Amino acid sequence: MKRWFAICALFLFALPVSAMAADDSRIKALEERIQQLEQQLTSGETEEPRGEEKVETDDGFTWGGAARVNYSYTDWDSGSRERGGDFNFDTFRLNLDGKIKDMLLSAEYRFYPQDDWNAPHHAWIGYDFTDSLQGQVGIHQVPFGLQPYASHNFWFSGAYYVGLEDDYDMGVKFLYNQGPWDLALAFYKNGELGNAGEAGRYSVDVINNADGGYAGAQDDGNEETNQFNLRVAHTLDHGKLGQTELGVSGQWGQLYNEETEDTGDHWAGAAHLNGDYGRWNLQLMYAAYEYDQENPAGFDDDIITLGAYSYSWGAPAEAQIAIANLAYTLPVNNWGPIDSLTFYSDNTLIEPDEDRFDSIWQNVVGCLIAAGPVFTYVDVISGKNMIFSGGNMVGDGNEGRTTRINVNFGYYF
Template sequence: MSVVLVALIFWSDSLLASSDHAPSDEIEQIQRQVIELQQQLDQLRERLATLEPDEQGEAADNTDAVAGATPEAGDHGGAETSSATRQPTVDALAEDVAGLEDRLDELPPAIEFGGALRLNYAWRDYDDVNKDRVGDFELELFRINARGTVGDVILDAEWRRYNDFQAIHHGWVGYDFSDRLQGQLGITQVPFGILPYASHGFWFGGTYYLGFEDDYDTGIKFVHTPSDDWTFHYAFFKNPEYASDSRAGRYSFDLVTGGDQQNAEVNQLNLRAERHLSFGANRTLDLGLSYEAGGIYNEITRETGDRFAVAAHADANLGPWNLQLQGLRYEFDPENPDGVSDAFVQTGAFGFPFLMAAKADVLSVNVARDLPVQFGPITGMTCYNDFTYIHPDVRNSADSIQNVTGCSVSAGGIFAYFDWIAGKNMWFAGGDGIGRNAATAGKWRSRLNVNIGFYF
């Protein structure tokens, strides 16, 4: 409990020093309460220790002579009361201590900080230098998380540092209007398709690279659970996480500008509904529909085109098994200047822009199984196969395929992924983009990827 009290004082001090939006009067009041409770708790514990039965006390024939004496706290000399006489006092003090501990538990929770340090090994069969070196092993990420509440306001944020760039992952403030409705304002996850991920491995599914998985944009979102059987999302995003349209150094895949490709995402609406079904212990099925629509602002023509996406999904848990199925259709209709093809749009993240088909049908089929493992520090293992098929609906295009086979392993604060990624005409897997009929369109490429992270 003392550790908890010290941590509360430290966190409240940190809030005063670091947050421009924190209600300082409330935090100062919390600090005073913590200090007062600490003092009271220390005093009560000191009295309680003094009044505890002393197995090495005076002989039984002396107890009658001192039966009415009540020693002061800290007085270790003289006579002591009998166990029978002082037991009610000990019980009363114990109740006081418990009451103070309950009051501490009722204090508003502080902001909690965490993070991760990850290392990555990669071997690529389409990179001759990498093959000559038998792969590369390097720092992949360092991140910091902050999460908690101040008063009734929720905070959740994450900043990431990769090798070549730094970026916000998410950052939003929220409020629980009721037990069934929460609002979030800021950079928050786009509610589309299977949540939180339409995949199981470190490499994500092909939908991630299209911008339809684990995507984060800037706007407002409401999460509505009218019952345990339904979840609804309603969201409006003004733009991606960065209003700088040319910035490819970001986590989420969005339209980015460069060269004759000058399109940016604006004014996006998202609606999502999911039905939760249960068939007994560890047997559940989530069925959902998603809709996304928004604008495409062209910085050359200064006109706004249209885009939309729809998806239907099923996410089933059958004991140790998980099965994910998702069908998706998307279309981008930009207002490009004359001479610029509408068949492909430029998207990007992680510092790399690339072209993808402006219209396509996408199928995801993923399966995973949890394995009961207890070996040394290893306490969990999940093996999986995540498959994505992308069929473009534009001229001069070719299908793209991504398949990820691997296992994740947990051991204390360590979480590691061991993935074999095979791709055909797939960006980040040896392809020239997504859906392009380029030189590599008919070739399969692959890479071995091992990511080891320490999470704290």
Template sequence: MTKIIMRLQFSKTCAFSIVAFLFLFSVKAQDKPEIKIGGALRFNYNLSSWKDGQKKRGGDFGYDMFRVNAKGAYKGIQLNAEYRYYSEGFGGGMLKQGWLGYNFNERDQIQVGLTQVPFGIQQYNSHNWFFNLTYYVGLEDDHDMGIKYMHTSNRFEYQLAFFKNAEELGFGNNSEVSPNRYSYDVAGRNKEINQFNGKFVYKFGKKSASRLGVSLQYGGLYNLDTEEVGNHSAVAAHYELNKGKWNVKAQFITAAHNPENADSEDRAVVTMAAYGAPYQVAADFNMYSLGISRNIPVKLGPVSNLQFYNDFAYMEKKAAGFTDSYMNVTGVLVSAGNVYTYFDYAAGYNHSWLGGNFVDDFAKGNPNAVWEARFNINIGYYF
């Protein structure tokens, strides 16, 4: 009973703090509302090594995604939202992000709502259309429901955040997390709750070309069967270099999940979900990633820049008998006005989205797996 009372008091305190922030700072800033609408329309071609029928057809070309972006400001309160429409097979419509914000000054900002989790290299730990392995385990471009404070100065950046939970779409007493979401979260019989994040970055070198940082994450895992709260945690060390036309991203992550499952449920794996489908992920793992890119300005009709890149990642699973996972993407991003086209050759070993067994490639895996690859072209008009 004491735990329940403490949780209720904690939730009320968080809600009161959010309302107080919005009320206190709504008295300043511009008198007229501002709104900007943008978005993107994307199409996708792919040819996969593990799909015999597709290879006989010479690949498939079709609709990828349409999105709408809205940015607004009024009375000092900012709005930032992005809604995406995928095909039904990939989850249909979903809110990627949506938050209210306030700038205290040029260096400090607060955001409330569905906002990006401050963890690792941001905005992306990758250069390609597929992202990196970090994305597929919920540790790249993740967005959750909560409140975040950000500070930026010439030498230092830090972010502190509390997330009540991931995107909640059901609101039932014992409803599972919906898989119709943009970013990967723990799903199935567990739910992410009361998560704390901290991120610190030190910038150095000419024009702060180097960014050296550390990220911490800790939160609860509420189990719908046992009604007990387990925990999950992750620590990352990361470095990013921007020098001339070159960019380098290097990162190490160690992560652990300790769910309070029912006795019949395996605790060596957790279920994660996004894009309309769940799969299993090893509960405890280390992950190593390295990405490099180079821009080459050109004048080829509407084409103004070519960005060549290679992104690599290795997932080291800690459970005995599990087979590790790998991912490598080599490609080029072609920029032509508002059109951005990714040409990717994505290869994976025990990778759920790159051949093999979708359900448990990122969990137990297959020791007899082979490398599979997908040639992909994504064409997007951004407005």
């Protein structure tokens, strides 16, 4: 009862209160939203793209990219406190998008010089079978839960750090959009790199290499394979008030263990609400997941080893997740180069099913400042037992509350 009460309490009370680099492709979504808000202010229209958008482009290719720098101050690190934080080069990326002979192409490659790794973010080929049906093959976003993100901030929600937000894998996906309905069906053979021993990746996946990892990581030999995803969403139109997307998602896949040569499985399910009401955006999601492993003797079956950004860490093998986010976008005039300000409070609660693990929570309050091609996230990230925030997701909860101040400056071209 304590866990269910905590989850309900988050939905009822977390909105008013308030690790890595987040994906900057949300910038395109924000630019579209700013334009839509401006149209709403002048015409009263409230229509927005629904669900997971299909890519439509004229013949030819377009290059793009981004460069970002990041300032971070962490209260749990004595060195950071003494130095007054650290300012580093964060990311450089290149994008290629286009269409040739009715075939769609989208790819992005990222470089992270500070941690000395680089990897593809996505790379897929697509085709429009009809105006409503599109197919994609390659590395693309897994259709699960709130899309394209379950957050507004630079740091993502807690769901990202257990592989359930903005995940990209290698496989085949079909997108069907008809009126208020959005349907996505996908099959993924494996993670985006096809190498479960490599932690230098963008997406959080099950990996079997704990070298340089955080607490709880173990070389248990597991890897994801043969995963199926289904996501269904329906949008309710409220006229001038706005619109609400309601959806459910499910995924199931296998976990192959190269040490035992046995196969376990994993599953996850989610229900979500994504509401746009004028300048306000409300996101709610409940999710549950479980990893059923076939580990060698001596390994902890209650912990699953995950990895990304050249790190690995342990997470609860079974847990429930509640997310409650609220954002307000304010178009501005006569503020120099600034086009808009987006204020948000993003909240995550993760309740492990095993009583030996404590609750995991994260709150991010902040503002996204949009100024032409420059986007700046100013975030205050607080939490307990959160990985990359001075905590341990499978610890005893003695780390206490931690706070990070993070400012990310990005130029997108």
